[in-house]
Amino acid sequence: MTSLxxxxxxxxxxxxxLGFTLEGHGRMLMNFISYxxxxxxxxxxxxLAVAWATRAAPGANPASWNKRLTVARIFARHLHALEPATEIPPPDLMPLRYRRITPHxxxxxxxxxxxxxxxxxxxxxxxxxxxxxxxLLAVTGMRIxxxxxxxRADVDWDTGVLTVRAGKLGKAREVPVHPSTNEALHRYDQQRDELQPVARSPAFFINSRGNRLDAHHVPETFARLRDAAGIRPAAGGRKPRIHDLRHTFCLATMLDWYRTGTDVQAQLPLLSTYLGHVDPVSTYWYLQAAPELLALAAGRLDAFLGDLP
Incomplete structure (x- = not known):
């Protein structure tokens, strides 16, 4: 008999x-199995699924219960085909979900x-x-x-194209950059070799030991730089994060499209591909992420309705 x-x-x-990384999902599922x-x-x-889902640390956001229960539910749905005695928790059992906070x-x-x-x-x-x-993050919207x-091999100086091989769900994509960005990256490449001539990694960004710059340590350093730069959150908002540079790039791109009269709906799939979004819905979320963007969209709608007979 196969064990759980x-x-x-x-x-x-x-x-x-199938291409899913499942890092957090996998850890939670195996924690459920241990329970x-x-x-x-x-x-x-x-x-049992509910008991485990609500076993989160004291003071945890109740929305996290839904996230944990979802992990158990998806596995139970898979397991039910193999073990008919498996119960699948109803999807409306814990309706609380995280609300995406407006980015800085x-x-x-x-x-x-x-x-x-x-x-x-x-x-x-x-x-x-x-x-x-x-x-680089500010002008491309790349993830950290x-x-x-x-x-280094992912940076093509001749075409000004970066090849992202470690994208979400393992999907690779090409990211064209502006000539000024290409030039800035080339300067970094040269200065890097002067400061650290011995590299133990093929990475483009390396630390003082010659190893790849660790993405997990970047947010902590960014927080110190944010405070040193005197950048404060908006009233009622959270402290700006480095990931907000990605949001800023996306919103700035769409604001520019609206101001220049570009067909935003036609361009959104291109932006979604450029950002490496798994689902275009993730890009559409940005349409309601900034009041200024909403105002421009509403103004365009008003102009369109005004032309109707």
Whole structure:
């Protein structure tokens, strides 16, 4: 008889073979399996799934219960085909969901201040890394992990195209950059070799030990640079994060389209591809992420309705 743990491992292996990374999802699922083993369960039931989902740390956002229960539900749905005794928790059992918080939109002078704060870091290579990285994220909207995942071979100086191989769900894509960005990256490449001539990694961004710049450490350094640059959250908002540079790029692009009369709906799929969004819905979310963007969209709608007979 196949154990729940074996079923879970087979399930995760199958989905990963389809291209899903499932890092957080996988950890939660195996935690659920450990809980089932702890209580001596041999099958998944709704009561057990709920008990595990609500077992989160005290003070946790109730919306996290829904996230945990969703992990159990998806696995139970898969398992039910193999073990008919499996109960699948109803989808409306915990309707609470996370609400996406409005991102901080960096003004141009804030981005300049961030890059200046980065350039003032004490260690020369560290200063070069962060000033270049922040600029790259601001003008391409790349994810931090994608930028840190770039290898030298992924930067084509002749065409000005970056090849992102470590995109979401393992999807690769090409990111064309402006000639000024290409030039800035070329300068970084040359200065990097002067500051760290010995590289132990094929990475484009390397640290003082010659290894790849760790994306997991970037947000912490960015927070210090944000504070040094004097950037504060908007009233009622959260502290700006480095991922908000991605939001800023996306919104700035759409604002420019609206102001120049571009057909935004026709261009959104192109933007979605450029950003590496798995689903265009992720790009459409930006349409309601900034009041200024909503105002421009509403103005265009009013003009369209005014032309109707």
């Amino acid at each position: 743990r074996e079923h879970a491992e087979d399930y995760l292996a199958m989905r990963r073979n 089932l083993e702890e209580v001596g369960a041999t099958t998944v039931t709704t009561d 939109l960096f003004a141009l002078d804030e981005i300049v201040a961030l890059m200046a704060a980065a350039a003032a870091l004490g260690q020369p290579l560290r200063a070069l890394n962060y000033s270049t990285l922040i600029g 992990g994608e930028a840190c995942g770039l290898d």
